[in-house]
Amino acid sequence: MPEMVFTKTFRAGEEIFRIGEPGSDAYIVQSGAVEVAAPSNGQKRVIARLERGEIFGEMSMIDDAPRSATVTALEDTELVVIHRDRIMQPMRSADPLMNMMLRVILTRFRDAQGQLIDLRAEQGGPDPTLDEVRDLVMHRITVERDMRKGLSDTEFELHYQPIVDLEAGHIVGFEALMRWRKSNGERPSPMEFIPLAEETGLIVELGRMALAQGLKDQAIMAEAFARIAPDLPAPFMSVNVSGLQFSQLSEIDMLADIIQASNVEPTFIKLEMTESLLIEEPEHAAQALERLKGLGVSIAIDDFGTGYSSLSYLHQFPFDTLKIDRAFVNNMDRSENSARIVNGIAQLGHALDMKIVAEGIEETKQVKGLLDLGCHYGQGYHMAKPAPLDETLALIENGTSLL
Ligand code: C2E
Ligand code: CA
Ligand code: CA
Numbered sequence: 001m002p003e004m005v006f007t008k009t010f011r012a013g014e015e016i017f018r019i020g021e022p023g024s025d026a027y028i029v030q031s032g033a034v035e036v037a038a039p040s041n042g043q044k045r046v047i048a049r050l051e052r053g054e055i056f057g058e059m060s061m062i063d064d065a066p067r068s069a070t071v072t073a074l075e076d077t078e079l080v081v082i083h084r085d086r087i088m089q090p091m092r093s094a095d096p097l098m099n100m101m102l103r104v105i106l107t108r109f110r111d112a113q114g115q116l117i118d119l120r121a122e123q124g125g126p127d128p129t130l131d132e133v134r135d136l137v138m139h140r141i142t143v144e145r146d147m148r149k150g151l152s153d154t155e156f157e158l159h160y161q162p163i164v165d166l167e168a169g170h171i172v173g174f175e176a177l178m179r180w181r182k183s184n185g186e187r188p189s190p191m192e193f194i195p196l197a198e199e200t201g202l203i204v205e206l207g208r209m210a211l212a213q214g215l216k217d218q219a220i221m222a223e224a225f226a227r228i229a230p231d232l233p234a235p236f237m238s239v240n241v242s243g244l245q246f247s248q249l250s251e252i253d254m255l256a257d258i259i260q261a262s263n264v265e266p267t268f269i270k271l272e273m274t275e276s277l278l279i280e281e282p283e284h285a286a287q288a289l290e291r292l293k294g295l296g297v298s299i300a301i302d303d304f305g306t307g308y309s310s311l312s313y314l315h316q317f318p319f320d321t322l323k324i325d326r327a328f329v330n331n332m333d334r335s336e337n338s339a340r341i342v343n344g345i346a347q348l349g350h351a352l353d354m355k356i357v358a359e360g361i362e363e364t365k366q367v368k369g370l371l372d373l374g375c376h377y378g379q380g381y382h383m384a385k386p387a388p389l390d391e392t393l394a395l396i397e398n399g400t401s402l403l
Pocket of ligand 3: 302303323325359
């Protein structure tokens with residue numbers, strides 16, 4: 001059994017621990033001073049200078065993650081070393097809720113600190129102070145609390161954006177997009193709350209809700225659609241699924257249950273996912289995708305071209321649809337390269353027998369350009385912005401042709 005608490009002296013310039021090392025001790029400065037530094041964009045950044053009475057190394061100790069910074073003695077320094085077990089043993093026998101709280105708070109603090117440091121380095125500004133990191137953590141905790149409350153108060157709802165056949169001009173499907181209408185009237189952007197929902201795990205519940213509600217509304221839309229355009233196939237419903245939802249097979253079962261409990265034919269259901277999970281856990285992703293494909297639903301790969309190098313894995317997974325990120329569509333007429341990329345992606349998709357959807361179409365001329373480049377489906381403000389169910393039904397009643 002190692003000694004639990006002891007004192008250790010470091011000479012000026014001596015490293016106490018280095019970023020990436022496993023952390024088993026926390027330290028209190030008894031005398032002297034240390035510097036905490038982390039690299040950012042390849043450069044060393046000093047995060048803090050700590051003196052008598054201040055603690056460091058506590059995060060790695062409790063959340064069992066590698067050290068997030070390098071600490072060096074600035075002068076001859078005496079430290080009280082607290083071994084991990086000194087904290088962990090009582091914590092294990094303590095209230096599990098306490099235990100969990102501590103871990104969550106520390107993880108958040110670490111993430112917020114890392115993100116702020118990167119952001120400042122990008123902007124060329126000074127390093128964030130501890131107060132700024134704390135403010136960010138507090139902001140996130142508040143948003144998370146509001147989100148949990150919002151979920152039970154049904155502040156979340158879906159808007160629908162049509163996906164259009166660019167040649168024939170009519171609607172072929174809708175994408176369900178989450179909206180948050182807070183009781184105080186605020187409407188935070190999904191770009192803000194979805195990443196937070198992913199960090200906190202709330203996306204799992206939000207994602208179930210999106211699927212259940214999206215399928216319920218699909219049935220209503222399909223009815224309206226059949227009245228207006230009896231000769232066209234019913235519109236499919238495309239729902240976004242986060243990597244976190246995919247990462248547990250039990251959650252895939254939940255999604256499968258929702259699909260089976262809905263009255264929607266699986267051929268009218270599409271699930272959209274991004275590339276990240278495929279890269280991080282390819283075998284697991286394949287298993288999850290096969291399970292969902294087995295139900296008869298289609299799978300779309302979202303934001304294609306923005307993530308990692310995508311080509312190597314594309315044919316290994318059972319995708320039916322490839323969505324070209326709007327950045328390429330946006331730049332198409334300004335940049336020859338963007339146009340080539342769109343064309344390349346479209347050809348690749350066709351070769352693998354996939355449907356291609358171009359995102360973010362804002363101008364008439366992009367429609368023609370995309371058709372020439374081999375994209376047959378499109379989505380964007382030029383055709384329609386995302387709208388709530390009642391407006392979407394009104395849109396359908398007005399005619400299913402949007403071009
Ligand atoms: P996304 O899946 O790429 O969704 C398309 C986004 O592009 C939507 O943003 C849509 O409103 C926007 N958009 C559509 N047409 C145009 C256009 O012509 N111009 C421009 N500038 N934008 C256009 P939104 O609704 O803000 O959603 C942002 C992201 O949040 C989504 O990007 C998706 O990643 C995520 N998200 C939204 N709802 C859900 C959800 O239910 N679950 C999950 N996991 N993620 C969601
Ligand atoms: Ca999407
Ligand atoms: Ca997208």
